[in-house]
Amino acid sequence: MLRIDIAERHNWKDLAHELGFHFHTIDGEPYWKEDAYYQFTLEQVERDIEAPTEALHEMCMELVDRVCNSNALMQRLALPEFMWDSIHDSWKAGQPHLYGRMDFAYSGDGPAKLLELNYDTPTSLYEAGFFQWVWLEQAIQQGLLPRHADQYNSIQERMINAMAHVGRGLEDATLHFSCVKDNTEERATVHYLQDMAVQAGLKAPFIFMEDIGYQPGGDYFVDLDNQPIRALFKLYPWEEMADDAFGERIPLMQTHWFEPPWKAVLSNKGILPLLWEHFEGHPSLLPAFFETSNSEPMAPGWVRKPFFSREGSNIELITDAGEREAVGGPYTDSPWIRQAYQPMPRFGDRHALIGSWVVGDRACGMGVREDVGRITKDTSCFVPHAIV
Amino acid sequence: MPSTEPSAHLPRRKRSARLSLAMMGVGAFGLSACSPPQSEEHVTDVSFDNPESYQSVEDCVAAEIYTRSACETAYEASLESVPRFSSLEECEAEHGEGACVAPTAEQSQVATGSSTGSWFMPAMMGYMVGSMMSNTNRGRAFERVYQEPVYRNRQNQGNWNTASNQATQRVTQRNEAMRSSIVRQATQRSGFGSRSSARGGWGS
Numbered sequence: 001m002l003r004i005d006i007a008e009r010h011n012w013k014d015l016a017h018e019l020g021f022h023f024h025t026i027d028g029e030p031y032w033k034e035d036a037y038y039q040f041t042l043e044q045v046e047r048d049i050e051a052p053t054e055a056l057h058e059m060c061m062e063l064v065d066r067v068c069n070s071n072a073l074m075q076r077l078a079l080p081e082f083m084w085d086s087i088h089d090s091w092k093a094g095q096p097h098l099y100g101r102m103d104f105a106y107s108g109d110g111p112a113k114l115l116e117l118n119y120d121t122p123t124s125l126y127e128a129g130f131f132q133w134v135w136l137e138q139a140i141q142q143g144l145l146p147r148h149a150d151q152y153n154s155i156q157e158r159m160i161n162a163m164a165h166v167g168r169g170l171e172d173a174t175l176h177f178s179c180v181k182d183n184t185e186e187r188a189t190v191h192y193l194q195d196m197a198v199q200a201g202l203k204a205p206f207i208f209m210e211d212i213g214y215q216p217g218g219d220y221f222v223d224l225d226n227q228p229i230r231a232l233f234k235l236y237p238w239e240e241m242a243d244d245a246f247g248e249r250i251p252l253m254q255t256h257w258f259e260p261p262w263k264a265v266l267s268n269k270g271i272l273p274l275l276w277e278h279f280e281g282h283p284s285l286l287p288a289f290f291e292t293s294n295s296e297p298m299a300p301g302w303v304r305k306p307f308f309s310r311e312g313s314n315i316e317l318i319t320d321a322g323e324r325e326a327v328g329g330p331y332t333d334s335p336w337i338r339q340a341y342q343p344m345p346r347f348g349d350r351h352a353l354i355g356s357w358v359v360g361d362r363a364c365g366m367g368v369r370e371d372v373g374r375i376t377k378d379t380s381c382f383v384p385h386a387i388v
Numbered sequence: 389m390p391s392t393e394p395s396a397h398l399p400r401r402k403r404s405a406r407l408s409l410a411m412m413g414v415g416a417f418g419l420s421a422c423s424p425p426q427s428e429e430h431v432t433d434v435s436f437d438n439p440e441s442y443q444s445v446e447d448c449v450a451a452e453i454y455t456r457s458a459c460e461t462a463y464e465a466s467l468e469s470v471p472r473f474s475s476l477e478e479c480e481a482e483h484g485e486g487a488c489v490a491p492t493a494e495q496s497q498v499a500t501g502s503s504t505g506s507w508f509m510p511a512m513m514g515y516m517v518g519s520m521m522s523n524t525n526r527g528r529a530f531e532r533v534y535q536e537p538v539y540r541n542r543q544n545q546g547n548w549n550t551a552s553n554q555a556t557q558r559v560t561q562r563n564e565a566m567r568s569s570i571v572r573q574a575t576q577r578s579g580f581g582s583r584s585s586a587r588g589g590w591g592s
Contacts, residue, residue: 165539212579
């Protein structure tokens, strides 16, 4: 694994605008960067990223099954009790999911280590699945990369397949798409998901989360025309849905959700200690424990994370050498876990994080994010990768 | 040049051969990976044409979208790409207990050309059929059908028909008692997303 300087495509910003990638620069700071790329060997990708991702995915599915059959485990993960039946039933009924992303610390030698799962609202999908792919093709065409260069990336192709499969079970082949208002990046990501749904032969109308309607006595949540929403993709997390005013209505409605309720089990950092309990010593897992009121103050070599943090918020770590790093945020109202600190590889002053994608039940691609800090945040840059 | 070569015979490549956008940006965007050197045809735009998943060739034919031969070709291709194991234990080690089966004589014949093979494979939930419509520099042409198993056979996971039926039954039963006593009221909104302003983005 190397970080290699490379010339930018001269027209990439124009292209980005033409292709709906308006968030390549966020608040004046670059988000997409292509003045360098991460170079991997095929063996590194297949042996150290792809294979562990598939193995971990299977372990996660096994744990979902255990949690869904145990109220005690549901409780331990702080899942709200009124959602337990929905979570259990959606799993038992086999409601299909679409996708997830695992974040890994990986240095190019030895197995990738799982830092966390993003199995409910993973983002950086457009960058990883589409724009990164276009970058590789054009970089080859422009002679910036050799013709044999490749990329670990069939994310979009597999998403289209998964959506086509899902579409078979949807009435009128219609899947609504949703995210909250006033967030350019999330709206663009959902736009991309709609695009793939259309390519999979679905109808893909959009509604903002805030505009979703509820009619007392109705069978479905409704759109702005009061028509039933039979199936809805939400780029909005289960723990927030459950907390919202309509949360307790969810189990009463027939609306199908993507991701399905059982994904709430995996979008919770409490899953990390459970993984360690059940698969202790697996080479891709880091030791992890639930924090309790009796827990010692955090020692060097450990990380503290809330169950429901996103974008790196409220994470605190102490390196083996005793350096402390922390990101603030609003996620102070859920339990915490502790995870052994695993340094990410450092290239100059940047730390690189691997995001490894699962679509359906297959590992199918990756994206690399980098940050000067040790904690990856929403401002961390996306840098493309190539297999050379 | 329509390609008839099954994907298993193409050089191992970790990226998709082609991607396109249907609606983002100005019109559709499509780009294909650099073609193999022996091909003179340059593919300029490809879109997947309504791919569907089916449980069997008969289901596929019954849907009246594809010809029987397209359904059979895709079924054969999907069987050829199913991983094969020499023992049930090896297969289960990879795919989970109870997730593997011995092929039927017909499946074995399709996959290996011999109906008597002693091997095991993960049970197939269904297979994908779709056609890739290509714009090439010699005009528009159909390319090969493609397929891809999407979900593993894990209990009912991915078995969407079961999922829909069970959920509908469950909720219908639960709501039946309620409904008779409720007068339809005005639609309520703003019941989701209330904490967005407090916390900003959700992407993770």
